[in-house]
Amino acid sequence: MIAMLALWLRLLTLAVTPSVTVVPASPRPGETVAIFVTVPADAAVAVVWRCRPLPVYFVNGRWRALLGVPADLPAGPHPLAVRVERAEGPQTFTVTVPVQARRFPSQRVRLSAAKRRLFAVPQVAAEKALWRAMLATATPEQLWQGAFLLPVRGRVTAPFGLRRIYVGLREPQGIHRGVDFAAPTGTPVRAANEGRVLLARPFTLEGTAVLLDHGQGVLSAYFHLAATRVREGETVYKGQIIGTVGSTGVATGPHLHWALYVHGTPVDPLQWTHPNWLNRLR
Ligand SMILES: [Zn+2]
Structure with a gap:
């Protein structure tokens, strides 16, 4: 019974989903975007955008990554991978960043x-x-x-x-x-x-x-x-x-x-x- 409970607790902790916030949620080319990730205190976070790992810093109790949306990036959904490293092993989540179309003069x-x-x-x-x-x-x-x-x-x-x-x-x-x-x-x-x-x-x-x-x-x-x-x-x-x-x-x-x-x-x-x-x- 105790073993079952321990297993259940372990599965519960493994299934922790990080809270990911993208600001602004739907950016335009040329804008800066902040990605905030809230995870349990023992976890480390990595963020990958367009095949490039982005440095992530711990700011005011959560992790923050900054990215620049290139001025020539085509509009559409662009995936952002958030990897959470914990003692139990890493978990990767994908967040979609919908980049707006923008015409420049x-x-x-x-x-x-x-x-x-x-x-x-x-x-x-x-x-x-x-x-x-x-x-x-x-x-x-x-x-x-x-x-x-x-x-x-x-x-x-x-x-x-x-x-x-x-x-x-x-x-x-x-x-x-x-x-x-x-x-x-x-x-x-x-x-x-x-x-x-x-x-x-x-x-x-x-x-x-x-x-x-x-x-x-x-x-x-x-x-x-x-x-x-x-x-x-x-x-x-x-x-x-x-x-x-x-x-x-x-x-x-x-x-x-x-x-x-x-x-x-x-x-x-x-x-x-x-x-x-x-x-x-x-
Ligand atoms: Zn100039």
């Missing part, structure tokens, strides 16, 4: 011959590899505090996700992976949130650029600066001046290109400026 861009030549500069390949490596940074500690600030005051001249057609380039199609703000050369650019400086140096295409690590796979980047005011490795506070607006790299005039990455996927940074989104992350 398009824009034709005509670059000067000098700017077009930048795409053929030999060190671009090595610079791309450096960006790829840096964008994979996932510091366990959350450094950001509350909503992100707009890094500069200025009119938005190109939203996130804009389809760009470059006139006269060998690879004419591109997706705008950030938000452009028009501002005069020399306008201060501020850190959108607290973080650590991963990169502060000149690049061929991005121009003089700063990349900040806000922790847990959330990074922000600032392109085409006239100059930087920070050094790699230093910590910055929210609102600290990190550089000035310029038109270095592939830019047709002075502006700030502001980008936000979640585990290397570019997402719309404006979502992170809404206090409501930050409240839902708690």
Whole structure:
């Protein structure tokens, strides 16, 4: 009888289903999504999205993973695997994330011959590899505090996700992976949130650029600066001046290109400026 009860209890504990919440439940391409998993205290959690394991962090009593929905992801149901590791063995659950359809506007861009030549500069390949490596940074500690600030005051001249057609380039199609703000050369650019400086140096295409690590796979980047005011490795506070607006790299005039990455996927940074989104992350 006791053996039966023990077996029944064991089956009961094995059958524990984690509570999984996806916020927003039906995201659009370019949005950041939070996955919250509540499991018994002795369990560990792993989340896999599109064949990629996502880092999961314990935040306020539950596990949280962040993912960026790529701007070119087709609409439809996309499976998310949640694996719960317990002493009794692992269990895997599949949650469906229904990604909405989204149409982005398009824009034709005509670059000067000098700017077009930048795409053929030999060190671009090595610079791309450096960006790829840096964008994979996932510091366990959350450094950001509350909503992100707009890094500069200025009119938005190109939203996130804009389809760009470059006139006269060998690879004419591109997706705008950030938000452009028009501002005069020399306008201060501020850190959108607290973080650590991963990169502060000149690049061929991005121009003089700063990349900040806000922790847990959330990074922000600032392109085409006239100059930087920070050094790699230093910590910055929210609102600290990190550089000035310029038109270095592939830019047709002075502006700030502001980008936000979640585990290397570019997402719309404006979502992170809404206090409501930050409240839902708690
Ligand atoms: Zn841009």
